[in-house]
Amino acid sequence: MKGAEGSSLPPGTVTVTDPRQAEVVTNRTELRRLKPFMERECTVGQAAQALGLGLGTVFKLAQRYSRLGLLTLTRTEPRDGRALRYYRAPPAFFVPLSVRGLEQVGQRNRSAEVARFEANLSRVMRESLGARWGTLSAFTPSGETYLEIVSDTGEVFEPLDDGAPLILAGWNRLPLTLPEARALQRELVELLLPYLGRAAPEGTELYQVGVLMVREGGEG
Numbered sequence: 001m002k003g004a005e006g007s008s009l010p011p012g013t014v015t016v017t018d019p020r021q022a023e024v025v026t027n028r029t030e031l032r033r034l035k036p037f038m039e040r041e042c043t044v045g046q047a048a049q050a051l052g053l054g055l056g057t058v059f060k061l062a063q064r065y066s067r068l069g070l071l072t073l074t075r076t077e078p079r080d081g082r083a084l085r086y087y088r089a090p091p092a093f094f095v096p097l098s099v100r101g102l103e104q105v106g107q108r109n110r111s112a113e114v115a116r117f118e119a120n121l122s123r124v125m126r127e128s129l130g131a132r133w134g135t136l137s138a139f140t141p142s143g144e145t146y147l148e149i150v151s152d153t154g155e156v157f158e159p160l161d162d163g164a165p166l167i168l169a170g171w172n173r174l175p176l177t178l179p180e181a182r183a184l185q186r187e188l189v190e191l192l193l194p195y196l197g198r199a200a201p202e203g204t205e206l207y208q209v210g211v212l213m214v215r216e217g218g219e220g
Contacts, residue, residue, distance in 0.1 A: 013092040021068055022100040025093040028109050033061055034070065037089040041074050044085070062087060117208055121169060125149070128165035133157065166207070173216065185213055 007013075016022045024030045036047035048058040065071040070089055077084040095105075125133075129149075136150045149157035159167055176184065188211050 009094055010092040012090055013094050014090040016093050016095045017099055018069070019099060021070055021093075022095045023104075023108075024065070024068060024070060026095055026100055026105045026108070029112065033058075034065065034089050037062075037065070037071055037087050038091050041086045041088045043087070047087075065089070113208070113210060117169075117210065120208055121167060124165045124167060129157070181213075181215070188213065 016025060025034070033051060033053075036042050036050040042050075044059050044062050045055060047062070048055045051058060062071060066073070066087070071087045072089070074086045074088045077086065132151045132153075133149060134152065136148045137145070138148075139145055151157075158164060174184075192209065192211065
């Protein structure tokens with residue numbers, strides 16, 4: 001790793017050129033575990049308290065991050081028994097695409113979110129619908145495949161009905177002009193902006209909302 005000098009990146013940012021380091025610092029789960037050390041100099045015990053994890057677990061994490069060169073032992077503080085060891089990680093990391101591409105970064109992080117979404121979706125639907133409901137697999141008149149949630153008598157699940165569980169799930173491939181695509185991108189962002197980063201009002205619950213959009217390069 002080396003300092004990213006002469007740029008507008010956050011102060012203290014280091015450039016990562018080691019693929020093993022890059023794999024860790026572009027993984028949101030790993031980054032959350034590194035967070036206490038990125039924010040300040042701290043001991044394993046202090047990091048464990050901040051993360052809500054066991055001391056042994058964080059000790060092993062600190063050992064691994066140290067071997068990878070992501071953590072630096074900054075000082076030791078004498079005390080009865082074993083000395084306290086303080087560690088520090090850089091406050092930010094810059095990983096060039098030549099070191100770890102966006103496909104690798106995206107697959108690792110989005111797969112975790114997709115798995116969480118599927119588990120949440122399954123739980124909500126199981127709690128809201130009875131055993132009479134299932135998935136209909138069929139073809140449209142034009143020959144396109146489709147999957148639809150229906151009852152055993154053919155009643156179609158309508159997610160926008162007032163009494164329905166509050167979900168949205170589906171992929172859409174839309175033919176758009178470039179101006180239409182740009183307008184849609186901005187509209188999607190504008191829909192979410194009022195809810196991002198705000199203090200949660202009383203009575204709120206967490207909803208997992210994902211927004212994805214990219215131009216296709218051909219049949220997948």
